[in-house]
Amino acid sequence: MSFTPTASAGLPESRCDGLKEIEPNLAGTGLAIGIVMARFNQSVGEGLLSGCCHELRRLGVADVTLASVPGALEIPLTLQTMAQSGRFDALVALGCVIRGETYHFEVVSNESARGVTDVQLATGVPIANAVLTVENDSQAEVRMLQKGTEAAQCAVEMANLLKVVK
Numbered sequence: 001m002s003f004t005p006t007a008s009a010g011l012p013e014s015r016c017d018g019l020k021e022i023e024p025n026l027a028g029t030g031l032a033i034g035i036v037m038a039r040f041n042q043s044v045g046e047g048l049l050s051g052c053c054h055e056l057r058r059l060g061v062a063d064v065t066l067a068s069v070p071g072a073l074e075i076p077l078t079l080q081t082m083a084q085s086g087r088f089d090a091l092v093a094l095g096c097v098i099r100g101e102t103y104h105f106e107v108v109s110n111e112s113a114r115g116v117t118d119v120q121l122a123t124g125v126p127i128a129n130a131v132l133t134v135e136n137d138s139q140a141e142v143r144m145l146q147k148g149t150e151a152a153q154c155a156v157e158m159a160n161l162l163k164v165v166k
Contacts, residue, residue: 026153029061031159033090035094037067041096048095048144051147051151054148072112076112082125090126091126094148095131096132099133128152132147
């Protein structure tokens with residue numbers, strides 16, 4: 001059950017009177033976006049990259065740099081180096097970790113995600129994390145284009161948001 005506040009319920013129709021809201025901005029013109037893509041499970045990485053690059057172009061981003069790394073655990077260090085360069089308004093992490101029969105899946109998934117988050121918080125550069133963690137190849141193939149597209153949108157929106165709130 002969902003609840004939508006209305007004036008008839010004694011609540012204002014807007015979220016909050018006098019609220020200054022920053023609207024999402026997906027205009028990519030003038031932004032520099034860096035992408036780090038893991039080559040492990042390369043066909044999925046390429047699918048993520050395709051969705052991401054197509055959407056970045058559609059949003060008007062002309063300055064895109066791609067760095068590829070062996071696997072998901074190498075993504076955070078490369079993101080950190082790119083973030084510290086001062087050349088990028090936002091970054092995107094692309095890759096795929098597919099569950100196997102050992103605990104290694106959890107280690108790689110968790111440490112990759114933690115590393116990406118740590119870099120984002122330490123540097124102040126937004127990072128769209130599109131490292132898929134899935135059970136099998138089929139799940140990855142179904143998600144790769146959409147997740148790549150969403151990562152591009154996230155990177156552009158967050159780059160624009162941080163410019164406004166600084």
